[in-house]
Amino acid sequence: MIQDTIAAISTAVGEGGIAIIRISGPNAIAGTAALFQSRTDLREADSHTVHYGHIVHPATGEQIEEVLVTLMRGPRSFTAEDVVEINAHGGVVAVKKVLDVVLMQEDMRLAEPGEFTKRAFLNGRIDLMQAEAVIDLIRSKSDRAFSIARKQAEGLLSKRIKALRQTVIELLAHIEVNIDYPEHDVEEMTTAYIRDQSQIALDEIAKLLKTANEGKILREGIMTAIVGRPNVGKSSLLNMLAQENKAIVTDIPGTTRDVIEEYVTLNHIPLRLLDTAGIRETSDLVEQLGVERSHTALAEADLILFVLNYNEPLHADDRELLDRMAGRQVVLVINKTDLPGKLDMEEIEKRFSPEAIVRMSVLQEAGLDYLEKAISGMFFEGKLDSGDLTYVSNVRHIALLKRAQQSLLDGIAASEAGIPIDVMQIDVRSAWESLGEIIGDAVGDSLIDQIFSQFCLGK
Structure with missing residues (x-):
């Protein structure tokens, strides 16, 4: 049987409207009552009620904070124990002062990570799943x-x-x-x-x-590497998908020197996007390190968005990358379709099925719906079941x-x-x-x- 009482800050630390200190265990109500200056005696209060008052220092009686206290008697609580939640003003100092005096009470200690949910499991309110x-x-x-x-x-x-x-x-x-x-x-x-x-x-x-495959993807996201030669529009594609300027975009090849990571959601599909340095032969030492990291990201990715420039013919580096992608999950993004076409599409179409080729103009934000369709078709056979959510x-x-x-x-x-x-x-x-x-x-x-x-x- 659990004998001790735990307490912790349950809201994100920092400035905010309110902060919540959660307390759970046998001494949650009595321990809080000893600190709570109010017209209401918490020990006599009904379950699932909210009470206004002040938290005071147990030794000096000094008022620490103006609060609202929510009381939930077990087993009708998240942990199935007596639970008290103290709503204080948001802010690092205010909430820390309240937590400090709470932890002065008998049999009260700081909760471990996840311990409130762990108690809900150990007390039989929920199972491990x-x-x-x-x-x-x-x-x-x-x-x-x-x-x-x-x-x-x-x-x-x-x-x-x-x-x-x-x-x-x-x-x-x-x-x-x-x-x-x-x-x-x-x-x-x-x-x-x-x-x-x-x-x-x-x-x-x-x-x-x-x-399982779809569920794991929806839970963790698809690790997606955006690869290609320098200056084909990889960083612009990342910025378009993220809807903000995450990566620096210039006309100078080799601007991106490291792998930039960002989470985005595309048609309900979470993508862990990795914008990589342009892959090419280079004598620049820093750029070489970026290219090496790009190769690592390429090897680990679940999905590769291989970007080609519609306004340029295929380069030897492009062909080398295309050869390395055999057997991988690849969507070929033909970017800059707003410019005159110089890319040999016949050679591209011999290597990839039509479903895996997406024509886009990132500059004009055109073709995003085709990219969504290609990724959905590759990982979810074109659709996600909206009814059965027992993934x-x-x-x-x-x-x-x-x-x-x-x-x-x-x-x-x-x-x-x-x-x-x-x-x-x-x-x-x-x-x-x-x-x-x-x-x-x-x-x-x-x-x-x-x-x-x-x-x-x-x-």
């Missing part, structure tokens, strides 16, 4: 990523995992009954039952994994689903090979345990600590 969705809500890079995380936080995906787990546990129970009472076992029926029930579970896992997006969940899938496949193979049923039990139990790890059943403390350490302080 829902807890992990909280950090996805905070880090969402697009409306769609936020919607997916919100559905996961509400438990939509957890329900599907729990139903899947129920199918597997019923299969496991059937196997264990036959092990304990072999005189009632019908071998043919058992083998058929194992195969059929395993297949039901495998079909559901396959449905979930089908969304699997977490790498840990994907890995565990694949492990459960393999265990069930091993169990089917064992049953068809005539292997004793008690051996098959191991595979089925392994699948059940893997699915349990997703929602937080039977997970180790070290994994729980690792997951919640990624959260911000105060959440």
Whole structure:
């Protein structure tokens, strides 16, 4: 049982309209009441009420800050414990003064990163999948990523995992009954039952994994490298997509010397854009370092936006880059289409399908809709499902689903090979345990600590 009480600033540190200090635990109400000068005694106040007053220093009685205090009695709170939230004026000094006197109270300590959400999990209010969705809500890079995380936080995906787990546990129970009472076992029926029930579970896992690639992309963004020779419009394209001047643009080749990173959302698709230095042979030492970083970004990218100048013929450097991109996810951006065409389009069209070629004039901001369509078609088969938001997006969940899938496949193979049923039990139990790890059943403390350490302080 949790004995201590935790407190932390739950809003971003800095200037703002208000700042919130969150307190949770057995001493949250009494500890705050000792500091709170008001007409209301918090210890007698109803749950989910807001009270005006001042925070005072416990030793001197000096008024520290004018505040509103929100009281939520457990289990009807985020952590399922008694929770108090102190709304103070925004500002580094004001909120720090309030937190300092709060931490003077008995059994009160500063919360660890993610500890409020961790307590919600440990107290059974949410499962581990829902807890992990909280950090996805905070880090969402697009409306769609936020919607997916919100559905996961509400438990939509957890329900599907729990139903899947129920199918597997019923299969496991059937196997264990036959092990304990072999005189009632019908071998043919058992083998058929194992195969059929395993297949039901495998079909559901396959449905979930089908969304995994899209879900991971929506959660983390597509790492996108903008590459090409100097002065073809790479930085201009970045600025157009970001809708602000992130990169310096000049007519001088080699202006960009380093990799510039920016997150943008294109047609609900989050892109982690990397504007690279122009790739060419150069004697300039600083530019050489930039070109080396461009090659690294090119190797690590999920998507390459290869920019060519419509007003110039293909260069030897262009052809070398084109050769290196075989087998990669590439959208060829033909820029400067507002100028006379000198690019050999026949050679380009021999190398790329029409869907992967986008004609644009970044200067005139023309062709962006075609770029959106090309990227969407490459990663989402042209569209995103707007109705079903039960995407699997977490790498840990994907890995565990694949492990459960393999265990069930091993169990089917064992049953068809005539292997004793008690051996098959191991595979089925392994699948059940893997699915349990997703929602937080039977997970180790070290994994729980690792997951919640990624959260911000105060959440």
